[in-house]
Structures are given as structure tokens and as C-alpha cells.
Amino acid sequence: MIKNDLFLRALRGETVERPPVWMMRQAGRYLPDFMKLKEKYDFFTRCRTPELATEITVMPIEQIGPDAAILFSDILVIPQAMNIEVEMRPGVGPWLPNPIRTAADLDRVVVPDVKDSLSYVMQAIDMTKDALNDEVPLIGFAGSPWTILCYCVQGQGSKNFDKAKEFCFTQPQAAHELLQRITDTTIAYLIEKVNHGVNAVQVFDSWGGMLSPVDYQEFSWKYIQQIINALKPYTEVIVFGKGCWFALNDMAKSGASALGVDWTCSARNARYLSGGEITLQGNFDPSRLFSPPATIKKMVKQMIDEFGKDKFVANLGHGILPNIPVENAQAFVDAVKEY
Ligand code: CP3
Numbered sequence: 001m002i003k004n005d006l007f008l009r010a011l012r013g014e015t016v017e018r019p020p021v022w023m024m025r026q027a028g029r030y031l032p033d034f035m036k037l038k039e040k041y042d043f044f045t046r047c048r049t050p051e052l053a054t055e056i057t058v059m060p061i062e063q064i065g066p067d068a069a070i071l072f073s074d075i076l077v078i079p080q081a082m083n084i085e086v087e088m089r090p091g092v093g094p095w096l097p098n099p100i101r102t103a104a105d106l107d108r109v110v111v112p113d114v115k116d117s118l119s120y121v122m123q124a125i126d127m128t129k130d131a132l133n134d135e136v137p138l139i140g141f142a143g144s145p146w147t148i149l150c151y152c153v154q155g156q157g158s159k160n161f162d163k164a165k166e167f168c169f170t171q172p173q174a175a176h177e178l179l180q181r182i183t184d185t186t187i188a189y190l191i192e193k194v195n196h197g198v199n200a201v202q203v204f205d206s207w208g209g210m211l212s213p214v215d216y217q218e219f220s221w222k223y224i225q226q227i228i229n230a231l232k233p234y235t236e237v238i239v240f241g242k243g244c245w246f247a248l249n250d251m252a253k254s255g256a257s258a259l260g261v262d263w264t265c266s267a268r269n270a271r272y273l274s275g276g277e278i279t280l281q282g283n284f285d286p287s288r289l290f291s292p293p294a295t296i297k298k299m300v301k302q303m304i305d306e307f308g309k310d311k312f313v314a315n316l317g318h319g320i321l322p323n324i325p326v327e328n329a330q331a332f333v334d335a336v337k338e339y
Contacts, residue, residue: 004136007068008199010313011236011257011279019304019312020067021336022139023329024240025319026060027072030329033059043088044080047073053124057138058131063326064333068137068200071128073121075143075204078185079152081117083110092156099155101167103174111181114189121189125196140198142190142227144205144241145182146220152178161210168219175219183223187230200236200257203227206318209243216247228255238281242318248273263288263317267306281313284332289316289324293331300335309339 002008007020028034034056037046046052056072076086076094089095100106115122128138151157153164168175190201208220224239231237232255239251240260251259252274259278261270263285270280284303289296304314314336320329 002134002137007137013311015310018339019309019314021314021333022066022068023316023320027056029322030324048120050123050127054127054131057128066333068139070139081112094151096155100152111184114192122196129197137199139200140193141202142186144203145179145223147205147207148182150207179223183226190231194234202238205241208241213246252278279311281315283317286316286318286321289328296331297335304339
């Protein structure tokens with residue numbers, strides 16, 4: 001039993017005394033202790049060393065006090081396990097030296113045995129569950145197949161992921177083959193995470209909003225729905241699609257427990273588009289954490305008033321920014337707890 005189960009109760013749509021709160025990327029560069037570890041160990045060393053991943057996951061829980069922990073890792077461990085090389089270059093971000101550009105490139109892409117190739121993630125979950133001592137739930141996550149394809153094809157971050165879209169629109173058969181292999185790997189990966197004790201999973205479709213509503217159905221949503229269908233019998237599933245307000249109606253009928261929304265969609269529109277029944281998560285503009293704590297607190301109260309206290313998980317509308325003062329992140333979490 002989880003001692004603080006507010007987050008799980010909100011995902012199940014139960015009546016709560018106040019909404020639960022956590023922040024996407026809450027284990028991040030705004031925390032001074034995170035920066036100390038970052039100086040000593042490169043990014044994938046932090047991901048692959050269970051002791052470090054555990055220490056980083058627990059850091060915001062002890063220092064800021066959100067109602068859920070999210071395992072420190074990255075969505076790009078999936079392509080790595082599928083035999084696609086991924087580096088994290090300081091100042092550049094994700095860097096894939098051999099991107100997928102043709103059907104022939106798929107020859108080297110495997111659907112791995114996740115118990116073997118991603119065992120370090122499972123060890124990190126075991127260790128983190130011990131460290132959390134059932135105080136708060138632990139969230140596991142994966143990227144959506146489309147968002148993973150974006151990196152595999154583009155080879156790096158991008159403002160528009162033009163090469164990824166070109167690949168899908170000129171070589172749709174190869175694109176669907178890649179998306180299906182990513183989906184199969186992701187399902188096995190998330191089920192294994194549940195076996196190791198995560199209490200909910202979140203699918204990050206960070207670049208879903210790059211697609212038109214029609215293309216979204218074909219290249220992203222179809223595969224996310226497969227993931228929901230496979231995971232739903234075992235755990236709560238949250239789908240966060242950045243810029244995907246147009247899909248909220250389909251998402252609400254998918255069997256997901258909750259839907260993430262970004263700050264460009266009002267609470268009113270999000271409730272209207274999703275039909276008013278499903279739990280929503282979001283959607284404070286991450287840049288708004290630059291405002292003074294008193295302003296943050298006022299705006300957080302306004303956000304909860306608009307979404308309503310029930311069927312709502314307070315969060316940011318995307319990951320926390322690196323240069324946010326710790327006091328401001330604290331004000332965000334405190335404001336929800338004081339509601
Ligand atoms: O929420 C958490 O604190 C859990 C950890 C987490 C990380 N990445 C750690 C991380 C999660 C949930 C992610 C998901 C992720 N990774 C996404 C989806 C969510 C989103 O923000 O859209 C994406 C698109 C990635 C790919 C990725 N990894 C990018 C674009 C970057 C940033 C590169 C940069 O230089 O800023 C990363 C690196 C990364 N992943 C960092 C962290 C804390 C920062 C780099 C570091 O710590 O050295």
C-alpha cells in the first residue's frame with residue numbers, strides 16, 4: 001500500500017481533498033544537488049547506474065515534496081536497446097550518429113529482449129521502490145512511438161522534425177515497420193516496469209503536435225492506442241501529447257486513465273474536448289515559474305479553480321526549465337498542497 005495515494009486516486013477519478021501535484025522533469029537541472037551529480041557523471045551513466053538513478057529520482061521528493069516520483073531515465077533508452085546508437089551531447093542534446101533514413105536502415109533495428117538490454121532500468125526501479133518506502137507512487141514512462149521515430153530519423157532535436165515527416169510521407173511502409181517495432185519494444189518495456197513495481201505509466205508524445213490531425217491518427221495515435229490496450233489490464237496509463245488538443249476526444253475514449261495537456265489549451269477547452277469525465281493533467285506554462293512565488297501561487301489557484309479539484313493532476317504543461325529558481329518550483333508544489 002502506498003501511504004500518499006492521492007495521485008492514484010485522482011487517476012481513478014475518485015473524490016480527493018485536493019489535487020495531487022508533480023512536475024514533468026522534476027528531477028532536473030534546477031536542483032543544485034542534481035547539478036553536482038551532472039558535473040561528475042555524463043547523462044547515460046546517470047541513467048545506467050541504478051544507485052545514481054535512484055538518488056536523482058528521490059531528490060525532488062525529499063527537497064520539493066510532490067505527490068509522485070518519476071523514475072530518472074530517458075525516452076531514448078528504447079532506441080539504444082533497439083541497436084540505434086544515441087549520444088547525449090552537452091549543449092546539443094540527443095545526437096544519433098546513424099539515423100534511420102531508408103528501409104535498408106531497418107535491417108539493423110531489432111526488437112530486443114528488454115529484460116536483458118534494459119535490465120539497468122529494472123534494477124533502478126527495484127532500488128527506487130526500496131528508497132521511496134511506499135511514501136509516494138512511482139511513475140514509469142516511455143516516449144510515444146512517433147516521438148521516438150522523430151529522433152531515430154531526424155538524428156537530433158529539431159523545431160519541425162522535417163526529416164522524420166519526409167520519411168513517413170515518402171516511405172510510409174518503412175515508417176510503419178519502424179513504428180511497430182518501437183511499439184512492440186515499448187509494450188514489453190512498460191509491462192516489465194510494472195512487474196518491477198511502478199504504480200502508473202506515462203507515454204510522452206512530445207512531438208505529436210507536429211502532425212496534422214489526420215496524420216496524427218495514422219502515425220502516432222494508432223500506436224499509442226496499442227500501448228494503452230496492452231498496459232491497461234495492469235496499471236494506470238497517462239498519455240501526454242504536447243500540442244495534441246485536437247486528439248483529446250479520441251484519447252478520452254481510449255481507456256487511458258488520464259490525459260496530459262499543455263498550457264496552450266485552456267482548462268475549459270480541454271474539459272469540453274475530452275468530454276468532461278476523464279482525469280486531466282497539466283498545464284502550467286513552465287516559463288511562468290519565472291514569476292515571483294506570490295504570482296505563481298495566485299495563478300496555480302486559478303488553474304485549479306478552472307480545472308476543478310477532482311479528476312485533475314496539477315502539473316506543468318511540459319518539462320521544468322533548467323534555470324528556474326528552486327523557491328519558485330517549491331511555490332508551485334506548495335500552492336497545490338495549500339489549495
Ligand atoms: O521527469 C523527470 O524528471 C524524469 C526524467 C526524464 C528525463 N527525460 C531526464 C532528462 C524524462 C521523463 C525524460 C523524457 C524525455 N526525454 C522526453 C519527453 C518529455 C519532454 O520533455 O518532451 C524527451 C523528448 C526526451 C529526449 C531528451 N532527453 C531531450 C530533448 C533532452 C534535453 C537535452 C538538453 O541538453 O537539454 C534530454 C536530456 C535529459 N533527459 C535531461 C534530463 C534531466 C537533461 C540533460 C542532463 O541532465 O544532462
